Amino acid sequence: MGDSGSYRFSKRLSHVPASFLGELFRVSSQPGVISLAGGLPDAERFDVEGIKNAAVEIFAQEGKTALQYTTTDGYLPLRTYIAQRYRSRLGLNADPNDIQIVNGSQQCLDLLAKILINPGDHVLMERPGYLGAIEAFSYYEPVIDSVQTLDESAGPDLDVLQKQIVTDNPVLWYGIPNSQNPSGITWSSGVRRDVADILDGSDTLLYEDDAFGELFFNGRPRSPVKKWLSHQTVMTGSFSKTISPGLRCGWIWAPHPVIEEFNRAKQASDLHSNLLSQMILTRYLENNNVDERIRETAKIYGERCYLMQEIIDDQFPPGTHHTSPEGGMFMMVTLPSGIDSMELFRKGVSNGVAVMPGFPFYIDGGGSDTIRLNFSAVGLEQISEGMERLSQVLRTLL
């Protein structure tokens, strides 16, 4: 043992897709490159002053508690706040004891996979699907299948979904019904009820990832699928897109037998989430009306999204298609026939604009003619300039 190649690693690592994100991050952060490739919220929207004030209060009043170990489930006032918000926003009855705090909702992907997936079990997700889910699930060696989700039909192909549920009996069906990453698609209310119908009584758990549910800039908040399929749905949420990702505070809301196993797995995994952050966040939420701030953030992201769409519609070569997000941080673009997204990525970087190639979101090798664009991280001027550059690169590739 000792040479680079000679360490023994578990076989499960061979199931994890090679990650492109390292290269992406490196080139996207080169000086002069406008990055539409990443997934950052706009740091200008963080309420640094408000969060600092909450922190100062916590240190002054409950410092010793905040710096000590705590229980695995998470800070009860925060779980209570989340439950009340489900009630006030969506009319849903959530018990704080069925909610657990995690280090950002990414951790739910890992821990749910851990307690649910046997090697060889089928897992169903959207096509394209969230890359972080593909990576997290892969460590548990499932067979991952995907159901095409389209902007035009406002959701996954229900016929294929129904067939796959019956044929493969997947252990879970993972989706992001609100402003999906990467596609930006939001499932229609009708699709949501249909998905609930299809799953009801099956042996498949719905994993409803709601990272973007509060970040809509067009329309109104839609009822989650969990409304019609409560006992068979786990739902996850996050403060990363609305308040701050650096705090690493997300949550899961799940039927109690699932929460119990999730809790055991969380304890074995890292005992509990950062208590100082949980307490600062809770105090911040109590002291401030975050609704207004979130609505304003969504509005700003919406303006950026619409500008992107306008530039694509007006200036991009014919045959370019884009999705029409109602919220979130991403849209998906299908390139004119013959253009490869990796080529666009490389040429784009040389010309000062970075995009995210779509293929990593497709578990079946597809998507080479798609890119994901982010409209949250940079302002209107940079979007305008970046899209201009992208348009020019596209024309040279045609």
Added chain:
Amino acid sequence: MGDSGSYRFSKRLSHVPASFLGELFRVSSQPGVISLAGGLPDAERFDVEGIKNAAVEIFAQEGKTALQYTTTDGYLPLRTYIAQRYRSRLGLNADPNDIQIVNGSQQCLDLLAKILINPGDHVLMERPGYLGAIEAFSYYEPVIDSVQTLDESAGPDLDVLQKQIVTDNPVLWYGIPNSQNPSGITWSSGVRRDVADILDGSDTLLYEDDAFGELFFNGRPRSPVKKWLSHQTVMTGSFSKTISPGLRCGWIWAPHPVIEEFNRAKQASDLHSNLLSQMILTRYLENNNVDERIRETAKIYGERCYLMQEIIDDQFPPGTHHTSPEGGMFMMVTLPSGIDSMELFRKGVSNGVAVMPGFPFYIDGGGSDTIRLNFSAVGLEQISEGMERLSQVLRTLL
């Protein structure tokens, strides 16, 4: 699906031992019960004011950065601090790029198991062994064997260790050489060199958990085994016992090929650790001389430990044996013949004192005549009163 029993869980859950900690926590926190059962550092030792000042500086100077996403490896100034401290404290050369930040060193147990262990692989640990490691490893379905560690021989039984390494070719050998949890035993310097010799050239990785290395109150810091077996050792550390557990900041230092796989697994698991905490902690470490504070904390724990030993030696029934920790937070007591630790636990709670039964630390069903005592959480008066109660309960059980 929907009834309590009808959710599909992965088969790996059947490998996870039933946890006793919930009951322990519940009864130990009853009013009037002096708990010697837990594992909390003394919150009176947290430098709330100093950490608050660091937090205020971070918010004022780098608030937006601290609240944003960051890279998986962790905050570079914190990794650099850890590397420098290995150099100044122990004369070891650590590259900050071979160090990664985690949510408390418990997370290393999970992620290392994930990248190393196939179902059925052998894993070797100490007997008794750290419960958190048993739980974390179990999810990856190894065969866990243990090597008896004794106070008298100041470390694991080297003959058995050597035999097991050859016979079972374990994927890792996990130990806590400094002030182990639960036993309080510290491996002698000779044992450390012998362990390195035994492992050198084998196909087994040493997992050296150093959660308590800075918390010695007798003797001096000892060189870790990694000193003699660098390319074949992963070492983990934690700020939980020295600064604050609520910040959830631990680390791993490992050979680069291991760090790379660890990093991929960490990214899939929760993207990155809490950045706000990492930056506050780093600023705190830069602004304060923590050595003095840590030495003082260790001294206080030492006084509590010695008082416990004195009471056991003077008042407990003949046939009671205790370990003699040089540091850390725990000691192990072997009860007089015929006394069962669960009975002592239950009678103890009814009489106002909680102890941790030893059996969960034994993966082979042993340890029913042992208990673990914690000497960090409560002060001298409570230790005195708690040990008095325990002594009386013991006598009624004889």
